[in-house]
Amino acid sequence: DVKVTQSSRYLVKRTGEKVFLECVQDMDHENMFWYRQDPGLGLRLIYFSYDVKMKEKGDIPEGYSVSREKKERFSLILESASTNQTSMYLCATAPTSAAGELFFGEGSRLTVL
Amino acid sequence: AQSVTQPDIHITVSEGASLELRCNYSYGATPYLFWYVQSPGQGLQLLLKYFSGDTLVQGIKGFEAEFKRSQSSFNLRKPSVHWSDAAEYFCAVGNNFNKFYFGSGTKLNVKP
Secondary structure, three states: OOOEEEOOOEEEEOOOOOEEEEEEEOOOOOEEEEEEEEOOOEEEEEEEEOOOOOOEEOOOOOOOEEEEEEOOEEEEEEOOOOHHHOEEEEEEEEOOOOOOOOEEOOOEEEEEO | OOEEEOOOOEEEEEOOOOEEEOOEEEOOOOOEEEEEEEOOOOOEEEEEEEOOOOOEEEOHHHOEEEEEHHHOEEEEEEOOOOHHHOEEEEEEEEEEOOEEEEOOOEEEEEEO
């Protein structure tokens, strides 16, 4: 089974703090994604990566950056957390194939005070 | 523009009753279609997917969905709901692994 592990299930941070959310997968998938989930808005793509050191902006990249130094690890960084970044963050992976599907981690719920 | 609409935010059904969750999409090409389920505090789990072929697809936990191209719909159904089906359900569309569009979700409550 694909395993996607998000390092922190719950975090509480203060405004202005730097926040790291880490995601590790064990299935050698090329593609990794960070989504943000808010009630009534579904999932919105922040960033994705299709290879090591490669990244592309999703629909809502403002206020976020990412890092992918190793194939299995994809980090989401909030350089200066703000209260409007309080949300559930979901990491997902997908293989490179003609008809891939997303495999999700359990999510990281971030509260910014 | 690509989009996915789930018109029902909340649905309540009695245990044992049938269920249909609606999903409509707007997509330029032939879409790949997915239904995911999310239990409280958890990530999303794939229920079923449609890529091509038979327009009625079977998934896990007794769910099925039917692709209707003429209606741009991919509705999820289950003939008899169990209390453990209470969760949030998301419809998604994509045509490759890099770009998926999700609906806003439908929360299912199950009455005993």
